Amino acid sequence: MDNTYLIEKDFKELLKEQSAYKEVISLAHWDMRTKIPKKGVDQRSEVVGFMAEKVHQLETSEKMKYFIDVLKDQTEDDIIRKTVEECEENYERNRKIPHDEYKEYVMLQSKAEAIWQEAREKSDFSLFQPFLEKLVEYNKKFANYWGYEKNIYDALLHNYEPGVTTETLDQVFPSVRDSLTELLGKITNSSVKPNPDVLKGHFSKAKQEAFALEVLNKMGYDFNAGRLDETIHPFAIALNIHDVRVTTRYDEEDFRMAVFGTIHEGGHALYEQNINPSLANTPLATGTSMGIHESQSLFWENFVGRSEAFWYSHYNLFKDFAPASFQAVPHGQFYKAVNEVKPSFIRIEADELTYSLHIMVRYELEKALINGDIKVKDLPGLWNEKMKDYLGITPPSDKQGVLQDIHWSGGDFGYFPSYALGYMYAAQFNHTLNKEMNVDDLIASGEFHQIKEWFTKHVHQYGKMKKPLEILNDVTGESLNPAYLVNYLTKKYSGIYQF
Amino acid sequence: MDNTYLIEKDFKELLKEQSAYKEVISLAHWDMRTKIPKKGVDQRSEVVGFMAEKVHQLETSEKMKYFIDVLKDQTEDDIIRKTVEECEENYERNRKIPHDEYKEYVMLQSKAEAIWQEAREKSDFSLFQPFLEKLVEYNKKFANYWGYEKNIYDALLHNYEPGVTTETLDQVFPSVRDSLTELLGKITNSSVKPNPDVLKGHFSKAKQEAFALEVLNKMGYDFNAGRLDETIHPFAIALNIHDVRVTTRYDEEDFRMAVFGTIHEGGHALYEQNINPSLANTPLATGTSMGIHESQSLFWENFVGRSEAFWYSHYNLFKDFAPASFQAVPHGQFYKAVNEVKPSFIRIEADELTYSLHIMVRYELEKALINGDIKVKDLPGLWNEKMKDYLGITPPSDKQGVLQDIHWSGGDFGYFPSYALGYMYAAQFNHTLNKEMNVDDLIASGEFHQIKEWFTKHVHQYGKMKKPLEILNDVTGESLNPAYLVNYLTKKYSGIYQF
Structure with missing residues (x-):
């Protein structure tokens, strides 16, 4: 049990790291929609992309897999058990998509949004x-x-x-x-x-x-x-x-x-x-x-x-x-x-x-x-x-x-x-x-x-x-x-x- | 030369990563001093600490050392040469301080600032x-x-x-x-x-x-x-x-x-x-x-x-x-x-x-x-x-x-x-x-x-x-x-x- 306690502690550290990335992503988004000056947007989009990639890496990391496997059956803490379930689901769903396809898709999303804006502006669905x-x-x-x-x-x-x-x-x-x-x-x-x-x-x-x-x-x-x-x-x-x-x-x-x-x-x-x-x-x-x-x-x-x-x-x-x-x-x-x-x-x-x-x-x-x-x-x-x-x-x-x-x-x-x-x-x-x-x-x-x-x-x-x-x-x-x-x-x- | 070009490209990627961390740190600071609600401050301080640690890790990484060593004499690009000089200086200065001492010092700084605020408030230097x-x-x-x-x-x-x-x-x-x-x-x-x-x-x-x-x-x-x-x-x-x-x-x-x-x-x-x-x-x-x-x-x-x-x-x-x-x-x-x-x-x-x-x-x-x-x-x-x-x-x-x-x-x-x-x-x-x-x-x-x-x-x-x-x-x-x-x-x- 002592060992489980230590592993839980490390797991919490990993989660905290994930939360830190998520907080800066949210802050960056909030700022982009309320305060950012026009010329700051391009660079910011790249920064957000970078931080999102970090979250994705953590979610699909070997370390994460290790915590899931070890803690799934061992933990006696309700919150940790639910967290492990949530993490496992994210892990499985993310891992099922080949990384290359995921990357292509992310690029497609950002292009498609820009095109959609233009299409809406022009009311031209064919674009x-x-x-x-x-x-x-x-x-x-x-x-x-x-x-x-x-x-x-x-x-x-x-x-x-x-x-x-x-x-x-x-x-x-x-x-x-x-x-x-x-x-x-x-x-x-x-x-x-x-x-x-x-x-x-x-x-x-x-x-x-x-x-x-x-x-x-x-x-x-x-x-x-x-x-x-x-x-x-x-x-x-x-x-x-x-x-x-x-x-x-x-x-x-x-x-x-x-x-x-x-x-x-x-x-x-x-x-x-x-x-x-x-x-x-x-x-x-x-x-x-x-x-x-x-x-x-x-x-x-x-x-x-x-x-x-x-x-x-x-x-x-x-x-x-x-x-x-x-x-x-x-x-x-x-x-x-x-x-x-x-x-x-x-x-x-x-x-x-x-x-x-x-x-x-x-x-x-x-x-x-x-x-x-x-x-x-x-x-x-x-x-x-x-x-x-x-x-x-x-x-x-x-x-x-x-x-x-x-x-x-x-x-x-x-x-x-x-x-x-x-x-x-x-x-x-x-x-x-x-x-x-x-x-x-x-x-x-x-x-x-x-x-x-x-x-x-x-x-x-x-x-x-x-x-x-x-x-x-x-x-x-x-x-x-x-x-x-x-x-x-x-x-x-x-x-x-x-x- | 082709090889140098590729290494420079990788080096720029590392610098970009560093810039991304620095941008979110700056944004977090700006927000903390202008917009953040009172109860958000504690969590934010931890997030900033985490991101600052990431910058420090990059500055003192083996990867950084590799780029410095390889590019110092090889690059023909003025900006990269100056950048390498700057990175080398950071690397050397940071590496000269044992990591444990650095961490103790960071903790001391944050404690000392809080104590200083109290001391100033009370006008009590002895604190x-x-x-x-x-x-x-x-x-x-x-x-x-x-x-x-x-x-x-x-x-x-x-x-x-x-x-x-x-x-x-x-x-x-x-x-x-x-x-x-x-x-x-x-x-x-x-x-x-x-x-x-x-x-x-x-x-x-x-x-x-x-x-x-x-x-x-x-x-x-x-x-x-x-x-x-x-x-x-x-x-x-x-x-x-x-x-x-x-x-x-x-x-x-x-x-x-x-x-x-x-x-x-x-x-x-x-x-x-x-x-x-x-x-x-x-x-x-x-x-x-x-x-x-x-x-x-x-x-x-x-x-x-x-x-x-x-x-x-x-x-x-x-x-x-x-x-x-x-x-x-x-x-x-x-x-x-x-x-x-x-x-x-x-x-x-x-x-x-x-x-x-x-x-x-x-x-x-x-x-x-x-x-x-x-x-x-x-x-x-x-x-x-x-x-x-x-x-x-x-x-x-x-x-x-x-x-x-x-x-x-x-x-x-x-x-x-x-x-x-x-x-x-x-x-x-x-x-x-x-x-x-x-x-x-x-x-x-x-x-x-x-x-x-x-x-x-x-x-x-x-x-x-x-x-x-x-x-x-x-x-x-x-x-x-x-x-x-x-x-x-x-x-x-x-x-x-x-x-």
């Missing part, structure tokens, strides 16, 4: 098509290296939502999609309409920021372990548990971007700030999956931030910062206006209801691509068809259609479903939470800490100690059940649109 | 004394490992100002000191006094920043390769040639800190931004010495920023941002007020004349310490004596005396002289520059680019391709000559104080 074809081929090849049981797409899903399979998604997504399109129909046909014009008005960046800071503070975001900065594409990033930063974007003619965006990123940040410190410097010290992460951000953004209770308690605070025109807008009218449903082309600008439909379009297409059921060249047409079918609108250009998202240009297939899963998880958590406390009352009285503590107790603290579906089951007592999302949305929108 | 004694002992030991010709202190001076010896300083410093104390006497006895009260008034941070940005821009600082942030202890830092950042501190009751501080750091930054890009990713891509660096910052801060010509041309711009009270202050009165001479306890708050006297105090004491001529425990008394002798004032506490500077707590002996040398270099450069162009006219017409280009041509571009005294000689045609500084100060202050 991007050959790169996307290669990315799909690589992902199919990798999926075969990694292996899967029933569907090749499962191997990719696993990168973002381990435990969730294509089979599960195909059981759940179509019914959600149909329920949402049905709801959308009722909303479209309703004669009651919120009036979004009341939200107009020049709202200075400084005042939006001041309000955003107040809200983050009320949510329980710890500013001694984080900060808020401005960026083009908002994100939250954890350098470590004690340094989790959020960013937002300000549109002085539309405060919704910054306000709801900050609450969303704040939800991600609460997750990372409240991971148990005993997991620090291990690969377990982060959110367990993209979907569970998104459940946290979406819970705060929508279930809290767009709720009637929230604006009941925070509208006066909002008016302290907002343009004078809001003084004449009653609370109820404001609440309805920020919940307007309107099919639109761009996913990240979508409302709470149509958002998941955007995800269905992507899921169905990428699953078919990876399974070889459709061809890359047919994507633009298929995209537009599905948009017409589910949202009732046809994008006027590929820029507003198939070219809008960055994910595929980085080879990230299997990522999109986590957005919709996150929504379903959030609704399911919300249902359980409401059995334990009166959430609306807490929100209406601004008592967020009980909500935050509940999530910390049930979700945050575990980091990667539990798998996503394990958390879902432990917290809610059942497996993925999309009924909660459909019920929540039906209740909310039947109230607003009165059907 | 710091045992640590300072150890630091002195280590430095003596290291100096002996490194070797020297005449004076043990030379081995330390070499770290900051290679080529400058104790002998040179002892030829130059006493006469400067005597000239300055004589000048100070005349100033003190003059019945003509500037009125610093005219500088008072609340000057908002935002407006100070706006003015500072204007001035940096006019100096030719490239904001596409840099940025300005707020900090407690201002600094400039180069992540690489294309990303050189400056920081400043705002005192809303005294604009001088931010305005002159920004110009000072801007001078450092111009140096790093204008190094020849062919030196990128080598250890030559930085200023050649602390003294030459300081010559650039001091030139811009004082020879430009505190000149009559500068305020002739920029006072109206200043008044656009300054409190309304300045409208009633004539340009000449303002110029005199920002050049008030007044002996004070704190070095970094000293005026242009007494600043070098603060350096003399430190130089004489640290030289004596390293030579074993005085004991650490006698420092506070000796410090106060010298302050009385040279500046005519006695610090009321060690906090305002021997405990004020961070340098010794980090074991940085031999650093202080570079501040005074920087002043002398700046005055000597200024003399040469004035032979080639009418500097006052250029400043008065806001035509700074010619001045900047002159320094780029003669100083900046070379990075470490030339040693400090080599640059001084090449530019001015003579070796270090302190007369230029004394003449410059005499002329300036006899004008202001009319003696």
